[in-house]
Amino acid sequence: MNLISPFKGLRPAPGRAAEVIAPPYDVLNSAEAREQAAGKPWSFLHISKPEIDLPEDTDPYSAAVYAKAAENLARTIEAGLLVRDEQPCYYAYRLIMNGHSQTGLVAGASVADYDTNRIRKHEFTRPVKEDDRVRQIDAVNAQTGPVLLAYPNAPAVDAILAAAAQAEPALDVTADDGIQHTLWVIDEADSITQLTAAFNAMHALYIADGHHRSAAASRIAKMRNNQQGSDYFLSVIFPAHEMKIFDYNRVIKDLNGLDPTQFLAAIEEHFALEPSAMPVKPDAPGVFGMYMDKQWFKLTLNPELMPNDDPVARLDVSRLARYLIEPILGISDPRRDDRIDFVGGIRGLAGLEKRVDSGEMAVAFSLYATSMQDLMAVADNNDVMPPKSTWFEPKLADGVVSYLLD
Known part of the structure; x- marks a missing residue:
């Protein structure tokens, strides 16, 4: 056939x-x-x-x-x-x-x-x-x-x-x-x-x-x-x-019982954290934007935490989940947890700001877009991507x- x-x-x-x-x-x-x-x-x-x-x-x-x-x-x-x-x-x-x-x-x-x-x-x-x-x-x-x-x-x-x-x-x-x-x-x-x-x-x-x-x-x-x-x-x-x-970004309803100071301190265990006067659109793997309390931050994952051998683990959606969303915000199943939602990159960074500024969400994350090479590597390895990894x-x-x- x-x-x-x-x-x-x-x-x-x-x-x-x-x-x-x-x-x-x-x-x-x-x-x-x-x-x-x-x-x-x-x-x-x-x-x-x-x-x-x-x-x-x-x-x-x-x-x-x-x-x-x-x-x-x-x-x-x-x-x-x-x-x-x-x-x-x-x-x-x-x-x-x-x-x-x-x-x-x-x-x-x-x-x-x-x-x-x-x-x-x-x-x-x-x-x-x-x-x-x-x-x-x-x-x-x-x-x-x-x-x-x-x-x-x-x-x-x-x-x-x-x-x-x-x-x-x-x-x-x-x-x-x-x-x-x-x-x-x-x-x-x-x-x-x-x-x-x-x-x-x-x-x-x-x-x-x-x-x-x-x-x-x-x-x-x-x-x-x-x-x-x-x-x-x-x-x-x-x-x-x-x-x-396009990037497929994340918004979270609450900080899992942490106050903003505690939350930022927890992030710094695995990320370099710096405030930004402008919205952060990541320009490389391992770089993330975060918006909270009308303030943008640039998050850069520590280089030693960026594996390159596993096609799923090296996705930025996986890195953010493994080192921040799951251990700090307590969301282990993004398919079913109603504390997390997803915003297609076509809506721009303003779409993230709107969800947080309205009070509906507490924090938003912008991600570097998954590449076609990454998608094909995952599929060739008979693996499955995390939910909402790609927005075409x-x-x-x-x-x-x-x-x-x-």
């Missing part, structure tokens, strides 16, 4: 993409999705967040929600807003945000290779979220949320995608958040053959975002006895060197291309 496969994509009809594409289902809550979809009858949110078309007190995991998703997808296809390609294709997909550009390949990714870890993971999944994706995929008979993957250095693939992007795009839309989404159809037989062969030669692909979607696809394949259509899952695969990971931007849009399971 090939690592990737072309497929008959379901995508917006010419000129209709601006009415259809929407933010990923998992970056909006139900209220935000309802607000964004107001006055937009063909927004993909009616398919990916169908509870917005039901009473506000509807359980988002109820059977009625999944049935509504199937109804809304069928309605959108019947109205001609979404059209399926007649022949299997690959697609080049470019994202541009604030001058940063990355171009990847939309393809079916092999469930079998996911199951054998050739498509590599770096996170645990939560059963409730995985169950939700299984029920949604099964109800609509389609994968509508792409898994974000990375491929290692492959100049031949980069060249094919660059050549494809010289043609007239099938879709070119700037979304409400300012991110430009451009799609090109790759339907020429030689290019399809070359891309398939190039990916077959790769030792691995890496999940960047979409662990629940890929795990759900694997479960669907088993439910359907790996019948054709269920044996691949919707993915967008970017070259690792083009992908951008720009985000893929839902509705650009969907994968029907028949």
